[in-house]
Amino acid sequence: MSVSTLPADPILERRALVQSTARRSFARRTLVSKVMLGVCGVTLAFCVAILVWIIYLLISNGVQWISVNYLTQDPSTPTVLQPNNVGGIKNAIVGSIVIDGLAIVMAVPIGIVAGLLLAEADNAFVNAIRTTTEVMTGLPSILLGVFVYEILVIKYKLGFSGIAGSVALAILMIPIIMKASEVAVRSVPSSLKEAGLSLGLSKGRVSRRIVVPTATPGLLTAALLATSRAVGETAPLLWLIGATYTTSWDPFKEQSALPISIYQAFLNGISPQLQQSAWGTALVLVTVVLFLNLGSRLAAAYSQRERR
């Protein structure tokens, strides 16, 4: 073997240099690595700690307010003589049920059918729609409230009403449901669809009989996800629902909602007791939202397991 074809010396020199430098810098490099990996761990712990902290705040400040009376009475105004007389949140609970319920009724069918289109068709129009849904989900939600205010409350003289809030929330929910149902429908194996088509079923039948039933857990994920987002929204309801202090089941009248009643407690800052009682409302609200969110995650996990 001819070792002389390559100059061996510079290579051996460099090998010695690399190895000695590596050894010399090793302690520093290892220390930096350990410290920085520690920092990474700490920031993750910090993120987790924030959620724990918020849950702790909600429970430690909120539990004392939760009682049958709190949940079944309308709010009352605390006075100087009776500063703790804050009443309950029945109006907000009823309002949230009615407003969110109607928003679900409006948004879920539209969102799922439009999501089906996004998944099933492929042309310029559909691509434009897809981009539009992305923009809509990123828009500040207060603008939806402003829009519905101008159209329904002012132009069509509906006045402040629960239904106006439902419409705003439905507009908020539709693009979220569209995106999520597109994903759900796309994940249905194409072999299933082709099997249906090869049996001579029409495209519509295949969708109704095969695609939608198979995608149901995913569609449920979509609906729950959008609902969990809508239930907690304050901004789009701000100027729409009238934020009344009395309970009303009639969506064409003024109503309240859980997030709105929290916001109201801070509007003028008149009563510290009212602000403290908002912890109770927040506890109820966050419990509902987290359950919806966890529900959508479970449905998603379920549909993923089914697919395998």
Added chain:
Amino acid sequence: MDSAITVPAPDGVLTDEPIEDPRSGPIAMHLRDVSVSFNNRLAVRDVTFEVPDNKVTALIGPSGSGKTTLLRALNRLHDLTKGAKVQGEILLGDTDLYGKGMHPTLIRTRVGMVFQRPNPFPTMSIYDNVVSGLRFNGIHKKNVLNEAAESALIGAALWDRVKDRLKAHASTLSGGEQQRLCIARALAVEPEVLLMDEPTSALDPISTQRIEELMSELKNRVTVIIVTHNMQQAARVSDLCVFLLMGQDGAGEQIEVAPTRKLFTEPDDPRTLDYIHGRFG
């Protein structure tokens, strides 16, 4: 493998010349009773052989025989895997790679690796890729980096192709060139041993040929250990062959270690003969 291997004689060597054992020269690495297990399940059992200095040693055997697993033990890549355990003794010169106080980071500077699929860092330029190892190890002097880059790229037979566009992204190279870039990246830190894990399995025939040609040059600079399941390749490039086979319990076992020409022409073990004649999957 379609049929038996014919004439596996290395270039320029007459077949009836006496076979010289590469292990008669200096030895780079000693493996003694090396076993690798994952979660207490044995993957490689009791491998013992010597790796001759400045030669090419090939690990051959069918899939599942533990070639790659064994190779990755040699620069402590198994340290990344939870539940992986390496037993026995692996000596590099006279340092025990798994000895007390040995740190994998420092070992990997001495034992480099080239992987199955070319894995240049896509966000770095060609130059930055080559000198990345030097920088990681704390060398930042411009002239040292430049010299090392040129030398490593020449060593990987890539210098003429890239000397005018060292600032270009690594992803602008073809697959074969990317693999040679990875070889240059490994060479730049001047390791004592270079591990190559089926380095041509993701490449086209022409790129494969280029890299095989490179091997005979490489061994002047560094001791090479290559895993391949291409028998012709092992026959063409290696000086020493280690044949592994999966045992009854699924763990890879060493069947025969011999100079390449001997292993391919007159193996001692009948199983080796079966394998090189294509009688195993």
Added chain:
Amino acid sequence: MPEAIDTVEPTAAAAPKDRASGARRAPVARSDRAYWATLYGTTAIFVVICVAFLVTLIWNSVPAWRFSGLGLITGTKWDPQNSSYGGLPLIVGTLETAAIALVLAVPIGITAAVSIVHLVPSRLRTPLSSFVELLAAVPSVVYGMVGVLVMAPKFQGDVLPWLQHVTGNFFLFSGTVSGYSVLLAGTVLTIMVLPTIVALSRDAIATVPHDQVEGALSVGATKWQTLRKVVVPGARVGITGAVTLAAARALGETIAVAMVIGGNVHLSRSLAQGGTTIAAQIAQSFDGATALTISNLFALSVILIAITASVNLLGRRLLHRANRGAML
């Protein structure tokens, strides 16, 4: 944009022909036509809403542009009572709060994402990231409330005076401190955008192939060097997308900011004092305002849409690119 509606019907009729597998199917065109008509018709409702939304906002902002002109962007005095509509304090506040949120949340979020992918034992990975993502599910009014009741007193009493002290009354933190401040709003926003950054960066980091990691380790890099020089740069497109989407969220956040920012419409160089943002101002003054004020708020809404929509689209483009790259 309005003509988009007109294209719906013809497309619906033509759609079955577009389908690749149409040729070998039984003749069921009639029922297929009804199917596509339903799909396109329903989607048309969404299109009508979006068009109406955009038209309403632009249409109602016309009087404001006529009245204030470019002063709506460059004017420094926001005083609806005296018909002065200078939007600069609002725009500056919007950018300031979002910038603070990103400066704090980006390093925290990315390092946390690195942790999830590369440091945490694999069976803890999913629970931990789901847990962090739940932060995004907490309603913003609750963040606002935590800001008012818990954080504002701390800012007023401890954080801001301390910042003034250690920075030597640096202009960013100078003046009479107010708990309800731009800095508090930015801090609350930090918490709100963290889950976005963590979740999306985690996805981007997870797509960096493991052989890149092994490649770096095999030339003698430490774990941190590998993460810092190879893994994070390898995920940079996706991480940029994550940060951009977080920026869009921070720019448009309304309620939490409105509750903690103090509603000060005067330009101030100090972040330790109150401020306002476009979205917060809309929330706080929409009701009971004069027609002209409302029109100006619409005009600001249009600016806000332009900012958030373009930032949002940019972020999504980047994420799409990152995902495509991952598949190659």
